Amino acid sequence: MTSTRLEITRPDDWHLHLRDGDALASVVGHTAERFARAIVMPNLKPPVATVAQAEAYRQRILDCLPAGSAFQPLMTLYLTEDTAPEEIARAKASDSVFAVKYYPAGATTNSQSGVRELSRVHAVLEAMEKHALPLLLHGEVTDPAVDIFDREQIFIERHLLPLQARFPGLRMVLEHITTKHAVDFVTSAPANVAATITAHHLLLNRNALFEGGIRPHNYCAPILKRETHRQALLEAATSGDPHFFLGTDSAPHARETKETSCGCAGLYTAHAGIELYAEAFEQVGRLDRLEAFASFHGPDFYRLPRNQDRIMLERTPWTVPATIPLAGSTCVPMRAGDAVAWSLVR
Ligand code: DOR
Numbered sequence: 001m002t003s004t005r006l007e008i009t010r011p012d013d014w015h016l017h018l019r020d021g022d023a024l025a026s027v028v029g030h031t032a033e034r035f036a037r038a039i040v041m042p043n044l045k046p047p048v049a050t051v052a053q054a055e056a057y058r059q060r061i062l063d064c065l066p067a068g069s070a071f072q073p074l075m076t077l078y079l080t081e082d083t084a085p086e087e088i089a090r091a092k093a094s095d096s097v098f099a100v101k102y103y104p105a106g107a108t109t110n111s112q113s114g115v116r117e118l119s120r121v122h123a124v125l126e127a128m129e130k131h132a133l134p135l136l137l138h139g140e141v142t143d144p145a146v147d148i149f150d151r152e153q154i155f156i157e158r159h160l161l162p163l164q165a166r167f168p169g170l171r172m173v174l175e176h177i178t179t180k181h182a183v184d185f186v187t188s189a190p191a192n193v194a195a196t197i198t199a200h201h202l203l204l205n206r207n208a209l210f211e212g213g214i215r216p217h218n219y220c221a222p223i224l225k226r227e228t229h230r231q232a233l234l235e236a237a238t239s240g241d242p243h244f245f246l247g248t249d250s251a252p253h254a255r256e257t258k259e260t261s262c263g264c265a266g267l268y269t270a271h272a273g274i275e276l277y278a279e280a281f282e283q284v285g286r287l288d289r290l291e292a293f294a295s296f297h298g299p300d301f302y303r304l305p306r307n308q309d310r311i312m313l314e315r316t317p318w319t320v321p322a323t324i325p326l327a328g329s330t331c332v333p334m335r336a337g338d339a340v341a342w343s344l345v346r
């Protein structure tokens with residue numbers, strides 16, 4: 001019996017954490033095997049805040065690639081309240097930096113250098129609007145008075161709508177959206193606004209945090225939401241709407257930093273970075289729309305060429321290892337010890 005095969009244009013990952021040093025060397029191969037390009041997040045310690053730092057980081061990534069890999073890291077700058085508007089012109093003129101990342105200070109891993117008050121970066125946003133350099137938003141308020149499950153919705157109301165009104169031409173990507181509120185906002189937004197969706201938010205709802213006990217490996221930011229929101233994300237991802245594209249937010253953390261009294265946020269999904277999306281699309285009978293979501297909408301938004309080569313997936317299950325090496329430690333990947341329904345053939 002032959003298994004179902006699916007050939008698509010090679011995809012790109014429009015939101016990825018690669019870390020640095022030995023951790024970078026441990027993980028980059030998974031992404032490079034599947035994706036042609038990835039937008040690389042700048043939340044290192046210290047943050048990647050200048051073009052010079054981004055170019056040095058890009059070289060460290062290239063140095064870690066498996067021999068013969070054509071993978072291209074697309075770099076981002078970490079927006080701080082000290083970012084100079086002139087850095088935006090430098091970024092635009094570079095051939096290495098493709099976006100600027102906004103972290104509300106305190107929202108997630110290494111976000112301490114992020115923005116406390118959006119008005120303090122208005123001059124930088126003006127420069128980005130002028131130079132058509134996309135702003136990638138971690139869209140959550142950090143106000144401790146706001147329920148953690150409402151932080152994305154409130155961010156849209158308090159910050160995103162005013163931002164959009166003030167900078168109507170600013171190119172923005174609402175990253176790793178998790179709610180129907182975000183889907184509705186982006187669906188009705190003009191073409192300069194888009195969103196990435198992770199595989200884990202398409203496949204898991206918040207029950208996955210508490211299956212028979214607390215599940216630290218399913219903890220991420222923004223946190224998993226209830227089933228109605230997962231359904232809205234699935235509908236958006238598989239709708240064919242070019243506002244939505246693939247961004248794994250694969251975020252490796254050492255096992256001991258997640259299995260502890262105050263664990264880090266992030267799921268590692270790069271080992272099955274396209275296969276997990278195939279599962280999600282298959283769930284709703286929409287494998288025919290995977291290619292546009294994974295391989296067309298992202299480059300179209302970023303005004304980059306679509307990839308020319310193709311990958312082949314096959315509906316043959318495989319078992320994810322219990323752990324993968326991560327620097328001197330290990331990382332527990334999504335589906336550890338369980339099956340993923342789709343395999344990468346080539
Ligand atoms: O779950 C997450 N992990 N969300 C983020 O925004 C950051 C990421 C990380 O860097 O670990």
Ligand code: ZN
Pocket residue numbers: 015016017041249251
């Ligand atoms: Zn992220």
